[in-house]
Amino acid sequence: MANDSNKFQAIISHCKEYGFIFPSSEIYDGLQAVYDYGQMGSELKKNIRDYWWKSMTQLNDNIVGIDAAIFMHPTTWKASGHVDNFNDPMIDNKDSKKRYRVDHLIEAHAEQMEKDGRIDEAKGMLVEMENLLAKDDFAGLKQLIADHGITCSVSGTSNWTDIRQFNLMFATEFGAVAAEEGQDNIVYLRPETAQGIFVNFLNVQKTGRMKVPFGIAQTGKAFRNEIVARQFIFRMREFEQMEMQFFVRPGTEGEWYKYWKEARLQWHLSLGIPAESYRYHDHVKLAHYAKEACDIEFNFPIGFKEVEGIHSRGKFDLWQHQEYSKKKMQYFDNDIDPATGKPYGNYIPYVIETSIGLDRMFLLVMSHAYEEQDLSTPEKPDSRVVLKLPAKLAPIKLAVFPLTKKDGLPEVAERIMDECRSSFRCFYEEKDAIGKRYRRMDAVGTPFCVTVDHQTKEDNTVTIRYRDSMEQERIPVSEIRNRVLQAIG
Numbered sequence: 300m301a302n303d304s305n306k307f308q309a310i311i312s313h314c315k316e317y318g319f320i321f322p323s324s325e326i327y328d329g330l331q332a333v334y335d336y337g338q339m340g341s342e343l344k345k346n347i348r349d350y351w352w353k354s355m356t357q358l359n360d361n362i363v364g365i366d367a368a369i370f371m372h373p374t375t376w377k378a379s380g381h382v383d384n385f386n387d388p389m390i391d392n393k394d395s396k397k398r399y400r401v402d403h404l405i406e407a408h409a410e411q412m413e414k415d416g417r418i419d420e421a422k423g424m425l426v427e428m429e430n431l432l433a434k435d436d437f438a439g440l441k442q443l444i445a446d447h448g449i450t451c452s453v454s455g456t457s458n459w460t461d462i463r464q465f466n467l468m469f470a471t472e473f474g475a476v477a478a479e480e481g482q483d484n485i486v487y488l489r490p491e492t493a494q495g496i497f498v499n500f501l502n503v504q505k506t507g508r509m510k511v512p513f514g515i516a517q518t519g520k521a522f523r524n525e526i527v528a529r530q531f532i533f534r535m536r537e538f539e540q541m542e543m544q545f546f547v548r549p550g551t552e553g554e555w556y557k558y559w560k561e562a563r564l565q566w567h568l569s570l571g572i573p574a575e576s577y578r579y580h581d582h583v584k585l586a587h588y589a590k591e592a593c594d595i596e597f598n599f600p601i602g603f604k605e606v607e608g609i610h611s612r613g614k615f616d617l618w619q620h621q622e623y624s625k626k627k628m629q630y631f632d633n634d635i636d637p638a639t640g641k642p643y644g645n646y647i648p649y650v651i652e653t654s655i656g657l658d659r660m661f662l663l664v665m666s667h668a669y670e671e672q673d674l675s676t677p678e679k680p681d682s683r684v685v686l687k688l689p690a691k692l693a694p695i696k697l698a699v700f701p702l703t704k705k706d707g708l709p710e711v712a713e714r715i716m717d718e719c720r721s722s723f724r725c726f727y728e729e730k731d732a733i734g735k736r737y738r739r740m741d742a743v744g745t746p747f748c749v750t751v752d753h754q755t756k757e758d759n760t761v762t763i764r765y766r767d768s769m770e771q772e773r774i775p776v777s778e779i780r781n782r783v784l785q786a787i788g
Protein backbone atom coordinates (compact mmCIF):
# COMPACT_ATOMS: atom_id res chain seq x y z
CA MET A 300 0.00 0.00 0.00
CA ALA A 301 1.64 3.26 -1.18
CA ASN A 302 0.42 5.39 1.71
CA ASP A 303 -2.19 5.47 4.47
CA SER A 304 -4.63 7.62 2.54
CA ASN A 305 -4.63 4.93 -0.16
CA LYS A 306 -5.19 2.31 2.54
CA PHE A 307 -8.19 4.25 3.86
CA GLN A 308 -9.69 4.47 0.37
CA ALA A 309 -8.98 0.77 -0.19
CA ILE A 310 -10.82 -0.12 3.04
CA ILE A 311 -13.85 1.94 1.97
CA SER A 312 -13.95 0.18 -1.41
CA HIS A 313 -13.43 -3.21 0.19
CA CYS A 314 -16.30 -2.62 2.63
CA LYS A 315 -18.61 -1.91 -0.29
CA GLU A 316 -17.38 -4.72 -2.56
CA TYR A 317 -17.72 -7.44 0.07
CA GLY A 318 -21.03 -6.42 1.64
CA PHE A 319 -19.74 -4.78 4.82
CA ILE A 320 -20.93 -1.17 4.37
CA PHE A 321 -22.99 0.64 1.72
CA PRO A 322 -23.78 4.35 1.47
CA SER A 323 -27.33 4.86 2.79
CA SER A 324 -30.08 4.97 0.12
CA GLU A 325 -27.40 4.67 -2.52
CA ILE A 326 -29.86 4.44 -5.44
CA TYR A 327 -30.68 8.09 -4.67
CA ASP A 328 -26.97 8.98 -4.54
CA GLY A 329 -26.69 8.40 -0.80
CA LEU A 330 -27.16 10.61 2.24
CA GLN A 331 -24.10 12.36 3.57
CA ALA A 332 -22.52 10.73 6.62
CA VAL A 333 -25.16 8.00 6.86
CA TYR A 334 -24.31 4.36 6.07
CA ASP A 335 -25.96 0.94 5.95
CA TYR A 336 -24.30 -2.25 7.11
CA GLY A 337 -24.58 -5.16 4.68
CA GLN A 338 -24.67 -8.91 5.14
CA MET A 339 -21.03 -9.13 6.34
CA GLY A 340 -20.92 -5.77 8.11
CA SER A 341 -24.00 -6.37 10.24
CA GLU A 342 -22.48 -9.66 11.50
CA LEU A 343 -19.14 -8.05 12.32
CA LYS A 344 -20.86 -5.11 14.00
CA LYS A 345 -23.05 -7.44 16.05
CA ASN A 346 -20.02 -9.49 17.11
CA ILE A 347 -18.21 -6.34 18.30
CA ARG A 348 -21.33 -5.21 20.15
CA ASP A 349 -21.74 -8.67 21.78
CA TYR A 350 -18.07 -8.75 22.77
CA TRP A 351 -18.44 -5.38 24.50
CA TRP A 352 -21.77 -6.31 26.08
CA LYS A 353 -20.45 -9.57 27.49
CA SER A 354 -17.28 -7.98 28.81
CA MET A 355 -19.39 -5.39 30.62
CA THR A 356 -22.42 -7.30 31.90
CA GLN A 357 -21.37 -10.96 31.98
CA LEU A 358 -17.85 -10.48 33.31
CA ASN A 359 -18.81 -7.87 35.92
CA ASP A 360 -21.38 -9.01 38.47
CA ASN A 361 -22.07 -5.40 39.40
CA ILE A 362 -22.90 -4.13 35.90
CA VAL A 363 -26.34 -4.62 34.34
CA GLY A 364 -27.67 -3.60 30.94
CA ILE A 365 -30.70 -1.64 29.78
CA ASP A 366 -32.26 -0.68 26.47
CA ALA A 367 -33.84 2.77 26.76
CA ALA A 368 -35.90 4.53 24.07
CA ILE A 369 -34.31 6.93 21.59
CA PHE A 370 -37.01 9.53 22.23
CA MET A 371 -36.85 11.05 25.68
CA HIS A 372 -38.78 13.79 27.44
CA PRO A 373 -37.42 17.10 26.06
CA THR A 374 -36.56 18.34 29.56
CA THR A 375 -33.91 15.60 29.67
CA TRP A 376 -31.81 17.62 27.26
CA LYS A 377 -32.31 20.87 29.14
CA ALA A 378 -31.16 19.11 32.31
CA SER A 379 -28.21 17.40 30.66
CA GLY A 380 -26.98 20.72 29.27
CA HIS A 381 -27.24 19.64 25.65
CA VAL A 382 -29.78 22.33 24.67
CA ASP A 383 -27.46 25.08 25.90
CA ASN A 384 -24.00 23.60 25.57
CA PHE A 385 -23.88 20.90 22.93
CA ASN A 386 -22.34 23.22 20.40
CA ASP A 387 -19.32 23.25 18.16
CA PRO A 388 -17.57 26.51 17.27
CA MET A 389 -17.82 26.90 13.49
CA ILE A 390 -16.31 29.28 10.98
CA ASP A 391 -17.33 29.89 7.35
CA ASN A 392 -15.18 30.87 4.43
CA LYS A 393 -16.97 33.77 2.74
CA ASP A 394 -15.64 32.93 -0.72
CA SER A 395 -16.31 29.16 -0.89
CA LYS A 396 -19.21 29.20 1.64
CA LYS A 397 -17.60 26.11 3.13
CA ARG A 398 -18.16 25.67 6.87
CA TYR A 399 -15.47 24.26 9.17
CA ARG A 400 -15.34 23.14 12.76
CA VAL A 401 -12.70 25.46 14.15
CA ASP A 402 -10.71 22.74 15.93
CA HIS A 403 -10.69 20.57 12.80
CA LEU A 404 -9.51 23.45 10.65
CA ILE A 405 -6.61 24.20 12.98
CA GLU A 406 -5.74 20.51 13.50
CA ALA A 407 -5.60 19.92 9.73
CA HIS A 408 -3.22 22.87 9.43
CA ALA A 409 -1.08 21.46 12.28
CA GLU A 410 -0.85 18.11 10.46
CA GLN A 411 0.43 19.89 7.36
CA MET A 412 2.97 21.86 9.44
CA GLU A 413 4.20 18.61 10.97
CA LYS A 414 4.61 17.08 7.51
CA ASP A 415 6.66 20.17 6.58
CA GLY A 416 8.93 19.54 9.57
CA ARG A 417 7.58 22.48 11.66
CA ILE A 418 6.77 20.12 14.54
CA ASP A 419 7.34 22.47 17.51
CA GLU A 420 5.41 25.29 15.84
CA ALA A 421 2.48 22.91 15.19
CA LYS A 422 2.51 21.70 18.80
CA GLY A 423 2.55 25.29 20.09
CA MET A 424 -0.41 26.19 17.92
CA LEU A 425 -2.41 23.19 19.18
CA VAL A 426 -1.71 24.00 22.82
CA GLU A 427 -2.84 27.58 22.21
CA MET A 428 -5.97 26.30 20.45
CA GLU A 429 -6.86 24.05 23.40
CA ASN A 430 -6.42 26.97 25.83
CA LEU A 431 -8.58 29.28 23.74
CA LEU A 432 -11.25 26.60 23.28
CA ALA A 433 -11.27 26.00 27.03
CA LYS A 434 -12.07 29.70 27.56
CA ASP A 435 -14.55 29.89 24.62
CA ASP A 436 -12.34 32.74 23.38
CA PHE A 437 -13.64 32.98 19.80
CA ALA A 438 -11.90 36.26 18.98
CA GLY A 439 -8.62 34.68 20.09
CA LEU A 440 -9.27 31.60 17.95
CA LYS A 441 -10.01 33.75 14.91
CA GLN A 442 -6.76 35.61 15.53
CA LEU A 443 -4.89 32.29 15.78
CA ILE A 444 -6.28 31.28 12.39
CA ALA A 445 -5.19 34.62 10.92
CA ASP A 446 -1.73 34.53 12.56
CA HIS A 447 -0.99 31.14 11.02
CA GLY A 448 -2.36 32.12 7.62
CA ILE A 449 -4.84 29.23 7.62
CA THR A 450 -6.78 29.16 4.37
CA CYS A 451 -9.87 27.37 3.05
CA SER A 452 -9.03 24.17 1.15
CA VAL A 453 -11.62 25.05 -1.53
CA SER A 454 -11.18 28.79 -2.18
CA GLY A 455 -7.61 29.04 -0.95
CA THR A 456 -8.45 32.35 0.79
CA SER A 457 -8.48 33.43 4.42
CA ASN A 458 -11.68 35.46 4.08
CA TRP A 459 -13.32 34.12 7.26
CA THR A 460 -16.57 34.96 9.07
CA ASP A 461 -16.63 35.33 12.84
CA ILE A 462 -16.77 32.11 14.82
CA ARG A 463 -20.26 30.99 15.89
CA GLN A 464 -21.69 28.16 17.98
CA PHE A 465 -23.82 25.51 16.26
CA ASN A 466 -26.04 23.05 18.19
CA LEU A 467 -25.62 19.45 17.08
CA MET A 468 -28.96 17.96 18.15
CA PHE A 469 -31.59 16.86 15.61
CA ALA A 470 -35.08 18.01 16.56
CA THR A 471 -38.40 16.62 15.40
CA GLU A 472 -42.08 17.02 16.34
CA PHE A 473 -44.00 14.62 18.51
CA GLY A 474 -47.66 13.59 17.99
CA ALA A 475 -50.36 14.45 15.45
CA VAL A 476 -50.98 18.05 16.58
CA ALA A 477 -47.30 18.86 16.76
CA ALA A 478 -47.27 21.40 13.97
CA GLU A 479 -50.06 23.49 15.53
CA GLU A 480 -48.60 23.38 18.99
CA GLY A 481 -45.13 24.39 17.82
CA GLN A 482 -42.11 24.46 20.05
CA ASP A 483 -43.73 22.70 23.03
CA ASN A 484 -43.80 19.43 21.13
CA ILE A 485 -40.23 19.38 19.97
CA VAL A 486 -38.37 16.22 20.85
CA TYR A 487 -34.74 15.46 20.09
CA LEU A 488 -33.13 12.40 18.63
CA ARG A 489 -30.76 11.50 21.46
CA PRO A 490 -27.20 12.73 20.85
CA GLU A 491 -25.85 10.18 23.38
CA THR A 492 -27.26 7.05 25.00
CA ALA A 493 -25.99 8.08 28.45
CA GLN A 494 -29.07 10.09 29.45
CA GLY A 495 -31.30 6.99 29.08
CA ILE A 496 -29.16 5.47 31.82
CA PHE A 497 -29.26 8.49 34.14
CA VAL A 498 -33.05 8.88 34.04
CA ASN A 499 -33.37 5.16 34.84
CA PHE A 500 -30.77 5.21 37.61
CA LEU A 501 -33.26 4.78 40.45
CA ASN A 502 -35.46 2.29 38.57
CA VAL A 503 -32.49 -0.01 38.05
CA GLN A 504 -30.92 0.56 41.46
CA LYS A 505 -34.16 -0.20 43.31
CA THR A 506 -35.54 -3.08 41.19
CA GLY A 507 -32.10 -4.67 40.79
CA ARG A 508 -31.21 -4.00 44.47
CA MET A 509 -27.88 -2.68 43.18
CA LYS A 510 -25.24 -1.61 45.67
CA VAL A 511 -22.77 1.21 44.94
CA PRO A 512 -20.36 0.81 43.21
CA PHE A 513 -22.36 -0.52 40.27
CA GLY A 514 -22.72 0.12 36.57
CA ILE A 515 -25.45 0.35 33.93
CA ALA A 516 -24.52 -0.44 30.35
CA GLN A 517 -26.36 0.30 27.15
CA THR A 518 -25.81 0.13 23.41
CA GLY A 519 -27.88 2.02 20.88
CA LYS A 520 -28.25 4.65 18.21
CA ALA A 521 -27.28 8.28 18.71
CA PHE A 522 -27.72 11.20 16.33
CA ARG A 523 -25.65 14.34 15.82
CA ASN A 524 -25.97 16.95 13.12
CA GLU A 525 -22.23 16.92 12.50
CA ILE A 526 -21.25 19.84 10.33
CA VAL A 527 -18.06 18.39 9.09
CA ALA A 528 -19.15 14.82 8.55
CA ARG A 529 -16.54 13.02 6.54
CA GLN A 530 -14.01 10.24 6.74
CA PHE A 531 -16.46 7.43 6.08
CA ILE A 532 -17.92 5.91 9.28
CA PHE A 533 -15.50 7.81 11.49
CA ARG A 534 -17.91 10.74 11.88
CA MET A 535 -21.53 9.98 11.11
CA ARG A 536 -24.84 11.73 11.65
CA GLU A 537 -26.49 8.49 12.80
CA PHE A 538 -24.21 6.16 14.72
CA GLU A 539 -24.19 3.68 17.55
CA GLN A 540 -22.68 4.03 20.99
CA MET A 541 -21.75 1.50 23.67
CA GLU A 542 -21.80 3.33 26.98
CA MET A 543 -21.48 2.37 30.62
CA GLN A 544 -22.13 4.63 33.58
CA PHE A 545 -20.45 3.47 36.79
CA PHE A 546 -21.96 4.91 39.99
CA VAL A 547 -19.52 5.35 42.87
CA ARG A 548 -19.34 6.80 46.36
CA PRO A 549 -18.19 10.47 46.29
CA GLY A 550 -14.49 10.67 47.08
CA THR A 551 -13.71 7.37 45.30
CA GLU A 552 -14.15 8.74 41.76
CA GLY A 553 -10.38 9.33 41.29
CA GLU A 554 -9.48 5.68 41.83
CA TRP A 555 -12.43 4.41 39.71
CA TYR A 556 -11.51 6.79 36.90
CA LYS A 557 -8.01 5.28 36.89
CA TYR A 558 -9.47 1.78 37.05
CA TRP A 559 -11.74 2.24 34.04
CA LYS A 560 -9.10 4.09 32.02
CA GLU A 561 -6.85 1.04 32.35
CA ALA A 562 -9.62 -1.57 32.07
CA ARG A 563 -10.92 -0.11 28.83
CA LEU A 564 -7.48 -0.13 27.21
CA GLN A 565 -7.07 -3.77 28.30
CA TRP A 566 -10.38 -4.59 26.56
CA HIS A 567 -8.95 -3.21 23.30
CA LEU A 568 -5.71 -5.14 23.74
CA SER A 569 -7.64 -8.36 24.49
CA LEU A 570 -8.57 -8.40 20.80
CA GLY A 571 -4.92 -8.95 19.95
CA ILE A 572 -4.40 -5.45 18.60
CA PRO A 573 -0.88 -4.25 19.52
CA ALA A 574 -0.45 -1.66 22.28
CA GLU A 575 1.60 0.66 20.06
CA SER A 576 -1.52 1.28 17.95
CA TYR A 577 -3.11 3.00 20.96
CA ARG A 578 -2.44 6.05 23.08
CA TYR A 579 -4.26 8.09 25.72
CA HIS A 580 -5.13 11.71 25.19
CA ASP A 581 -5.91 13.53 28.45
CA HIS A 582 -8.34 16.41 27.93
CA VAL A 583 -7.45 20.01 28.63
CA LYS A 584 -10.80 21.35 27.46
CA LEU A 585 -13.44 19.41 29.39
CA ALA A 586 -17.01 18.82 28.23
CA HIS A 587 -19.64 20.73 30.17
CA TYR A 588 -20.24 17.76 32.49
CA ALA A 589 -16.70 16.46 32.99
CA LYS A 590 -14.31 16.74 35.97
CA GLU A 591 -11.56 14.66 34.41
CA ALA A 592 -11.54 13.02 30.98
CA CYS A 593 -9.39 11.21 28.47
CA ASP A 594 -9.70 9.59 25.08
CA ILE A 595 -8.32 6.29 23.96
CA GLU A 596 -6.92 7.03 20.53
CA PHE A 597 -6.11 4.53 17.80
CA ASN A 598 -3.69 4.92 14.94
CA PHE A 599 -6.20 4.83 12.05
CA PRO A 600 -4.93 5.19 8.45
CA ILE A 601 -6.04 8.84 8.89
CA GLY A 602 -3.80 9.24 11.96
CA PHE A 603 -4.27 8.88 15.73
CA LYS A 604 -7.95 9.60 16.49
CA GLU A 605 -10.37 9.10 19.36
CA VAL A 606 -12.23 5.83 19.54
CA GLU A 607 -13.40 5.91 23.15
CA GLY A 608 -13.82 8.41 25.97
CA ILE A 609 -13.52 7.86 29.72
CA HIS A 610 -15.11 10.67 31.69
CA SER A 611 -15.37 11.45 35.37
CA ARG A 612 -18.77 13.19 35.34
CA GLY A 613 -19.08 13.83 39.09
CA LYS A 614 -22.69 14.09 40.23
CA PHE A 615 -23.51 16.51 37.42
CA ASP A 616 -26.09 14.41 35.55
CA LEU A 617 -28.02 12.95 38.50
CA TRP A 618 -27.98 16.32 40.23
CA GLN A 619 -29.33 18.07 37.14
CA HIS A 620 -32.11 15.50 36.70
CA GLN A 621 -33.01 15.89 40.37
CA GLU A 622 -33.20 19.66 39.90
CA TYR A 623 -35.34 19.52 36.76
CA SER A 624 -37.62 16.58 37.68
CA LYS A 625 -37.90 17.38 41.39
CA LYS A 626 -37.42 13.65 42.05
CA LYS A 627 -34.75 12.62 44.53
CA MET A 628 -31.80 10.90 42.84
CA GLN A 629 -30.25 9.77 46.10
CA TYR A 630 -28.85 6.47 47.18
CA PHE A 631 -28.73 5.24 50.78
CA ASP A 632 -25.36 3.68 51.55
CA ASN A 633 -25.54 1.58 54.72
CA ASP A 634 -21.85 0.63 54.67
CA ILE A 635 -20.01 1.97 57.71
CA ASP A 636 -17.77 4.99 57.21
CA PRO A 637 -14.63 4.18 59.27
CA ALA A 638 -14.09 7.89 59.92
CA THR A 639 -17.41 8.30 61.76
CA GLY A 640 -18.38 4.73 62.64
CA LYS A 641 -21.79 5.45 61.10
CA PRO A 642 -23.34 4.52 57.71
CA TYR A 643 -22.31 6.73 54.81
CA GLY A 644 -26.04 7.52 54.47
CA ASN A 645 -27.73 9.41 51.63
CA TYR A 646 -25.83 10.86 48.71
CA ILE A 647 -26.01 11.38 44.96
CA PRO A 648 -23.47 8.95 43.51
CA TYR A 649 -20.64 10.19 41.32
CA VAL A 650 -20.27 8.75 37.84
CA ILE A 651 -17.43 7.40 35.75
CA GLU A 652 -18.48 6.94 32.15
CA THR A 653 -16.92 4.78 29.44
CA SER A 654 -18.23 5.67 26.00
CA ILE A 655 -17.17 4.02 22.77
CA GLY A 656 -18.54 4.43 19.23
CA LEU A 657 -19.48 1.06 17.76
CA ASP A 658 -19.00 2.27 14.19
CA ARG A 659 -15.63 3.75 15.08
CA MET A 660 -14.65 0.46 16.70
CA PHE A 661 -15.74 -1.28 13.48
CA LEU A 662 -13.45 1.03 11.50
CA LEU A 663 -10.64 0.34 13.98
CA VAL A 664 -11.05 -3.43 13.61
CA MET A 665 -11.13 -3.10 9.81
CA SER A 666 -8.07 -0.82 9.75
CA HIS A 667 -6.13 -3.30 11.85
CA ALA A 668 -7.30 -6.34 9.88
CA TYR A 669 -7.00 -5.15 6.29
CA GLU A 670 -3.86 -6.35 4.50
CA GLU A 671 -2.83 -6.47 0.85
CA GLN A 672 -0.24 -9.19 0.36
CA ASP A 673 2.04 -9.79 -2.56
CA LEU A 674 2.37 -13.56 -2.96
CA SER A 675 4.23 -13.54 -6.26
CA THR A 676 6.82 -16.18 -7.00
CA PRO A 677 9.46 -15.99 -9.76
CA GLU A 678 7.12 -18.19 -11.80
CA LYS A 679 3.82 -16.44 -11.20
CA PRO A 680 2.51 -13.03 -10.06
CA ASP A 681 -0.02 -13.38 -7.24
CA SER A 682 -1.60 -11.32 -4.48
CA ARG A 683 -4.43 -11.44 -1.99
CA VAL A 684 -6.45 -9.13 0.23
CA VAL A 685 -6.94 -10.64 3.66
CA LEU A 686 -8.90 -9.40 6.65
CA LYS A 687 -7.02 -10.67 9.68
CA LEU A 688 -10.04 -10.24 11.94
CA PRO A 689 -9.91 -11.65 15.47
CA ALA A 690 -11.65 -15.05 15.04
CA LYS A 691 -14.28 -14.19 17.64
CA LEU A 692 -15.35 -11.14 15.61
CA ALA A 693 -15.26 -12.66 12.12
CA PRO A 694 -18.68 -12.64 10.36
CA ILE A 695 -18.18 -16.24 9.19
CA LYS A 696 -16.13 -18.62 11.33
CA LEU A 697 -15.95 -21.64 9.06
CA ALA A 698 -16.31 -22.21 5.32
CA VAL A 699 -17.00 -25.74 4.09
CA PHE A 700 -16.03 -26.62 0.52
CA PRO A 701 -16.58 -29.90 -1.31
CA LEU A 702 -13.70 -30.21 -3.78
CA THR A 703 -16.15 -31.17 -6.55
CA LYS A 704 -19.90 -31.12 -6.95
CA LYS A 705 -20.11 -34.89 -7.38
CA ASP A 706 -19.04 -38.26 -5.94
CA GLY A 707 -21.02 -37.65 -2.75
CA LEU A 708 -18.64 -34.88 -1.56
CA PRO A 709 -21.39 -32.21 -1.22
CA GLU A 710 -23.35 -34.61 1.02
CA VAL A 711 -20.35 -35.03 3.36
CA ALA A 712 -19.85 -31.24 3.40
CA GLU A 713 -23.53 -30.74 4.23
CA ARG A 714 -23.18 -33.11 7.18
CA ILE A 715 -20.28 -30.98 8.51
CA MET A 716 -22.47 -27.89 8.07
CA ASP A 717 -25.27 -29.61 10.02
CA GLU A 718 -22.91 -30.42 12.84
CA CYS A 719 -21.43 -26.92 13.11
CA ARG A 720 -24.09 -24.35 12.18
CA SER A 721 -25.83 -24.32 15.54
CA SER A 722 -22.53 -23.46 17.27
CA PHE A 723 -21.24 -20.71 14.97
CA ARG A 724 -21.81 -19.07 11.59
CA CYS A 725 -20.77 -21.34 8.69
CA PHE A 726 -20.71 -20.87 4.93
CA TYR A 727 -21.05 -23.49 2.22
CA GLU A 728 -19.80 -23.11 -1.35
CA GLU A 729 -19.18 -25.51 -4.20
CA LYS A 730 -18.68 -23.11 -7.13
CA ASP A 731 -15.24 -22.21 -8.64
CA ALA A 732 -11.76 -23.58 -8.08
CA ILE A 733 -10.78 -24.11 -4.46
CA GLY A 734 -8.11 -21.37 -4.61
CA LYS A 735 -10.69 -18.79 -5.65
CA ARG A 736 -13.01 -19.86 -2.86
CA TYR A 737 -10.18 -19.47 -0.31
CA ARG A 738 -9.45 -15.95 -1.55
CA ARG A 739 -13.09 -14.91 -1.24
CA MET A 740 -13.08 -16.13 2.36
CA ASP A 741 -9.76 -14.32 3.05
CA ALA A 742 -11.39 -11.10 1.86
CA VAL A 743 -14.22 -11.35 4.40
CA GLY A 744 -11.95 -12.55 7.20
CA THR A 745 -13.08 -16.18 7.60
CA PRO A 746 -10.44 -17.78 9.86
CA PHE A 747 -11.01 -21.43 8.83
CA CYS A 748 -11.88 -23.22 5.60
CA VAL A 749 -12.26 -26.99 5.35
CA THR A 750 -12.18 -28.88 2.09
CA VAL A 751 -13.87 -32.23 1.63
CA ASP A 752 -12.12 -34.39 -0.98
CA HIS A 753 -12.05 -38.02 -2.06
CA GLN A 754 -9.76 -38.98 0.80
CA THR A 755 -12.45 -37.75 3.21
CA LYS A 756 -14.66 -40.61 2.10
CA GLU A 757 -11.90 -43.09 2.84
CA ASP A 758 -10.55 -41.91 6.19
CA ASN A 759 -13.02 -39.27 7.41
CA THR A 760 -10.45 -36.47 7.39
CA VAL A 761 -10.56 -33.03 5.76
CA THR A 762 -8.02 -30.36 4.89
CA ILE A 763 -8.29 -27.39 7.22
CA ARG A 764 -6.76 -24.17 5.91
CA TYR A 765 -5.75 -21.29 8.19
CA ARG A 766 -6.47 -17.81 6.87
CA ASP A 767 -3.44 -15.90 8.18
CA SER A 768 -0.66 -18.42 7.53
CA MET A 769 -2.46 -20.10 4.59
CA GLU A 770 -1.09 -23.35 6.04
CA GLN A 771 -3.11 -26.51 5.60
CA GLU A 772 -3.31 -29.70 7.60
CA ARG A 773 -5.35 -32.86 7.62
CA ILE A 774 -7.65 -33.34 10.60
CA PRO A 775 -10.49 -35.75 11.42
CA VAL A 776 -13.98 -34.46 10.63
CA SER A 777 -14.88 -35.01 14.27
CA GLU A 778 -12.31 -32.38 15.33
CA ILE A 779 -13.51 -29.49 13.14
CA ARG A 780 -16.13 -28.09 15.49
CA ASN A 781 -13.80 -28.06 18.51
CA ARG A 782 -10.96 -26.42 16.58
CA VAL A 783 -13.22 -23.51 15.68
CA LEU A 784 -14.81 -23.28 19.12
CA GLN A 785 -11.37 -23.14 20.72
CA ALA A 786 -10.35 -20.23 18.50
CA ILE A 787 -13.48 -18.18 19.13
CA GLY A 788 -13.88 -19.08 22.80
Ligand code: GAP
Nearest residue numbers: 491493533534535538606607608654655656659
Ligand atom coordinates in the same frame (compact mmCIF):
# COMPACT_ATOMS: atom_id res chain seq x y z
N1 GAP B 1 -21.78 10.17 26.60
C1 GAP B 1 -20.54 10.75 26.28
C2 GAP B 1 -20.32 10.94 24.86
O1 GAP B 1 -21.24 10.82 24.06
P1 GAP B 1 -18.50 11.58 23.10
O2 GAP B 1 -17.01 11.70 23.24
O3 GAP B 1 -19.24 12.70 22.50
O4 GAP B 1 -19.04 11.23 24.55
C3 GAP B 1 -18.35 9.01 22.67
O5 GAP B 1 -18.80 10.27 22.25
C4 GAP B 1 -17.89 8.17 21.51
O6 GAP B 1 -18.91 8.11 20.52
C5 GAP B 1 -16.68 8.75 20.76
O7 GAP B 1 -15.48 8.37 21.37
C6 GAP B 1 -16.83 8.13 19.38
O8 GAP B 1 -16.29 6.83 19.36
C7 GAP B 1 -18.34 8.03 19.22
N2 GAP B 1 -18.85 9.13 18.39
C8 GAP B 1 -19.12 10.40 18.77
N3 GAP B 1 -19.58 11.11 17.73
C9 GAP B 1 -19.59 10.30 16.66
C10 GAP B 1 -19.97 10.44 15.29
N4 GAP B 1 -20.45 11.58 14.83
N5 GAP B 1 -19.84 9.37 14.47
C11 GAP B 1 -19.37 8.19 14.94
N6 GAP B 1 -19.01 7.99 16.21
C12 GAP B 1 -19.12 9.03 17.08
